[in-house]
Amino acid sequence: MKKIEVDGSGRLNVPDTVEIPFIEGDGVGAEITPVMQSVVDAAVGKAYGGRRQIEWKEVLAGEKAHKITGSWLPEETMQAFRDYRVGIKGPLTTPVGGGIRSLNVALRQELDLYVCLRPVRWFRGVVSPVKEPQKVDMHIFRENTEDIYAGIEWMAGTPEAEKFLKFLTEQMGVTKVRFPESSSFGVKPVSKEGSQRLVRSAIEYALERKLPSVTLVHKGNIMKFTEGGFKNWGYDVAESEFGDRTFTMRAYEAIKKESGSGAADEALSSAVAAGRLVVKDVIADAFLQNTLLVPQEYSVIATLNLNGDYISDQLAAMVGGIGIAPGANINFRTGHAIFEATHGTAPNIAGRNVVNPSSILLSAVMMLEYMGWTEAAAMITAAMERAFESGRATSDLARFMERGTPLGTVEFGREVTGNL
Numbered sequence: 349m350k351k352i353e354v355d356g357s358g359r360l361n362v363p364d365t366v367e368i369p370f371i372e373g374d375g376v377g378a379e380i381t382p383v384m385q386s387v388v389d390a391a392v393g394k395a396y397g398g399r400r401q402i403e404w405k406e407v408l409a410g411e412k413a414h415k416i417t418g419s420w421l422p423e424e425t426m427q428a429f430r431d432y433r434v435g436i437k438g439p440l441t442t443p444v445g446g447g448i449r450s451l452n453v454a455l456r457q458e459l460d461l462y463v464c465l466r467p468v469r470w471f472r473g474v475v476s477p478v479k480e481p482q483k484v485d486m487h488i489f490r491e492n493t494e495d496i497y498a499g500i501e502w503m504a505g506t507p508e509a510e511k512f513l514k515f516l517t518e519q520m521g522v523t524k525v526r527f528p529e530s531s532s533f534g535v536k537p538v539s540k541e542g543s544q545r546l547v548r549s550a551i552e553y554a555l556e557r558k559l560p561s562v563t564l565v566h567k568g569n570i571m572k573f574t575e576g577g578f579k580n581w582g583y584d585v586a587e588s589e590f591g592d593r594t595f596t597m598r599a600y601e602a603i604k605k606e607s608g609s610g611a612a613d614e615a616l617s618s619a620v621a622a623g624r625l626v627v628k629d630v631i632a633d634a635f636l637q638n639t640l641l642v643p644q645e646y647s648v649i650a651t652l653n654l655n656g657d658y659i660s661d662q663l664a665a666m667v668g669g670i671g672i673a674p675g676a677n678i679n680f681r682t683g684h685a686i687f688e689a690t691h692g693t694a695p696n697i698a699g700r701n702v703v704n705p706s707s708i709l710l711s712a713v714m715m716l717e718y719m720g721w722t723e724a725a726a727m728i729t730a731a732m733e734r735a736f737e738s739g740r741a742t743s744d745l746a747r748f749m750e751r752g753t754p755l756g757t758v759e760f761g762r763e764v765t766g767n768l
Contacts, residue, residue, distance in 0.1 A: 353433075362719045371438060373410065374410045374439060375698040376697065376698045380438060380705035383757055384708045384711075386761055388724070390765045391727045405428065409437070409451055410441050438708060439691060453499070461685070461686060462545060462546060463489050463492060463676075463677070468660070468664055469486075470484055470668070473737035473741075474745060481668070486643070487649065489550040496536065496654045503532050504532040537574075538577055540577070543652075544584070551594065552680070554648040560626060561645075561648065563627075563647075565650070565655055565659065569631055583629070593625060594624055595620075639663060674709075685718055687711040702743055702756060704745065705760060713729055732767075735767055741760065743755075
């Protein structure tokens with residue numbers, strides 16, 4: 349048996365020889381994916397002495413799939429990810445002019461991969477635009493199926509937009525559309541179930557790794573029933589399902605109102621001393637400012653889709669750029685997960701052996717950790733950091749390093765393999 353299974357408690361059962369489906373990716377995908385596979389194979393071999401191995405199973409999506417099969421996302425690919433549960437992919441081109449709105453979104457929604465997980469940390473040797481990048485160490489849980497990813501919108505001037513406007517004005521009594529005849533409209537669904545399963549997974553993740561806090565990032569001061577609902581539902585699940593292991597700032601405010609700030613501060617201090625996870629919230633714009641001023645105050649972040657998009661890219665820039673930002677799309681209940689390079693296809697540099705493979709390499713590290721193969725994962729991370737510390741990196745990073753030595757894509761992969 350080479351497939352990953354899930355037991356009754358939701359834990360993965362990973363065979364020692366496991367088959368992993370992969371999508372090579374478009375553009376630079378053809379360069380970064382083979383480098384990732386060679387490094388992973390070397391790390392797994394070195395960590396486990398041949399006792400464990402990955403057999404790579406290529407499945408098609410994007411331009412390569414369209415050329416071979418006539419489909420941008422063949423059903424065989426979807427079925428492979430359903431059957432094998434865990435896979436990895438390079439960047440994909442989204443078809444222009446109709447069809448699938450986004451191949452990435454289609455994969456996430458079809459498999460109900462409700463968490464977009466983006467860990468962000470700094471590597472020694474990488475030049476950052478901020479003064480103390482070592483203080484940035486966050487894990488972003490971005491909701492992956494609701495909010496703007498629902499894709500519910502209508503273009504101004506279309507019959508659908510006119511019909512929606514008529515519904516708003518005649519049946520819902522809406523009078524605040526400033527320029528109704530020229531407005532496009534979008535609907536932002538945020539559910540209790542979707543919010544709580546995201547926050548639940550973030551809390552479980554933090555507790556398992558003994559991290560200090562989960563922060564609910566929202567814009568509930570303006571969007572009171574969607575983003576505000578996300579905050580309230582998040583607190584509800586923290587208090588009702590993890591009450592003995594968490595302390596919420598909503599409870600802090602209740603104690604403060606009832607007994608004063610001294611009693612609230614004492615309750616918080618006691619909870620922290622007892623090792624309880626602190627669950628707090630912050631308005632999204634304040635959070636973006638705070639990540640620059642006091643990044644050390646945040647650990648696990650739970651947020652809705654659009655906020656998560658902004659947050660992920662800002663934090664990646666703070667530690668050196670999206671070229672070293674990994675990502676995963678996960679359903680923590682079914683075990684399905686697709687790990688991915690977080691950057692685009694970069695057609696302007698494709699085929700030139702200059703692209704940085706670090707994003708997909710670190711995504712593969714996340715995949716190994718998810719599978720429980722933590723020894724191999726740690727070896728790759730340490731090997732990459734040794735390369736960065738010595739100034740040996742692809743040109744996008746090496747050009748900013750003191751005594752940096754630019755390496756090609758393939759050569760950087762060899763450097764990492766040599767450092768294992």
